[in-house]
Amino acid sequence: MTVEAKNLSRDAFAARIAQCPAVILPLGATEQHGYHLPLGVDIILAEALAVRVAEATGATVMPAMPYGYSWVWRDAPGSVTVESRTLEDVIVQIAESLARHGVRHVFLINGHEANGATMKYASRRLWDHAGVKVWRLFYPDLGSVMAEHCESPTWHGIVHACEFETSLMLAVAPHLVDMDKAVREYPDRDRGYFQGGRPMGELSESGVFGDATLATAEKGEAMLSIFVDSMARAVREICAEA
Template sequence: MYLGDATWPEAGVELAETSTALVPIGSTEQHGPHLPLSTDHVIAEGLARAAADPAGVVCTPTVNVGVSPHHRQFHGTLSVDAPVFRDYIESLSRSLVYQGVDRIVYVNAHGGNVQHLREVGRRLHDDGTAYAIEWMWDESIPDLVGSLFEQNGPHAGPKETSMVWHLADLVRADQLEAAREDGCPDITAIETTRNGARIFYDAIENTHNGGFGDPTDASAEKGERLFEAATEQLVALAEWLDAQPWETLGPKPHVRERKRSGRSRSNRKR
């Protein structure tokens, strides 16, 4: 069930049947001249809503703005400070716990959110509040992604272009060649590290128009294959998570001290 469409009595019935929620999280940021600023949250919401009913879990409304300072030079990009984002997601998660949810999948479609979502998951796990994990759609189907595209790219490339093409009529097809030519089609051709250190902060340092990869290799048909495969992975994850006893998910107790022969610690000489 998508909670945003439910009445409160309907939500109560559904929440009584599951302990798991899918929380779609994206960004509002540049994705080259051919994709909308909404790319990441369109993908995240599409996957979460498609997986919720088959998995028998609930899906929350989407978090549309994430941590995107590395795209700040491009018009329209919105971002929140990382500590604010972490606190917001943690507060949202604790609200879900109050509603009876104790396991959460952050259905994430933006790389800049990853480390912060994992930190929130750590906080909730350490105090025994909930078991919350971050899930990135393309990381669930790496072999398929690798087989479909020769020059994939981590941002605004053919995989995201294909997904948006499948989900929404928002791809500017007349800009695909320009996106490739004025972007960074081959990320292996640029120097991103030196002596083991990452040497860039913002996307604009490596791409004039914000794109990475070759979006001319995208299609709605490829997007459908990606979407169906990733949805299948998310359903399986949610079903597994919902079926786990809390004892296997909650924080483990401190290790017990082994018994020692001889005098006890309190009787030893200082």
């Protein structure tokens, strides 16, 4: 049986929630990821993780949020940005809506690092809600997982269109990856970006921050398995405590 709400009837959805009152809301973004990856990387990866976690836990996957705070890529073709507060309001209203139907836990599986603050504030706004809680999940133990499975360093701790994301995409959607266009780029560290407001789009020629040429599907699948196991464990433990 499908775990995705978009493919369920109202009765099938209600039956799943009666068995497990938890849903997963994938959070993504629509933004450039170099010339070798599609605009929807963050959506695709969040959805892939969500489906695997749902299959392991009995949770139900809601349709993904396809837009995030992507201001740093606002001038790159196809990139779309929404204000963090707008996304925060949508998350809160989704959770409040689902609470009416018996959902007690909304797990945000995030594929876009810049959504982090939005997730935090949405979860805080609903912490005192009597019926529903929002929980945040984003690539557990990312640093140690990358240290074990990736050969290249990050660009000052940031992952974008690099070996990491490209490997994950090769594992879940290889038909959307053009490795002939993958490049290695580590822009100079920029004070305007790290201490000011300069967008990342002004720093990179390729849109890649790292070394995408070293990516493989095998690395991606190994990392995905670790993330899914960790996220599924968190979902089960949180639901068991309720």
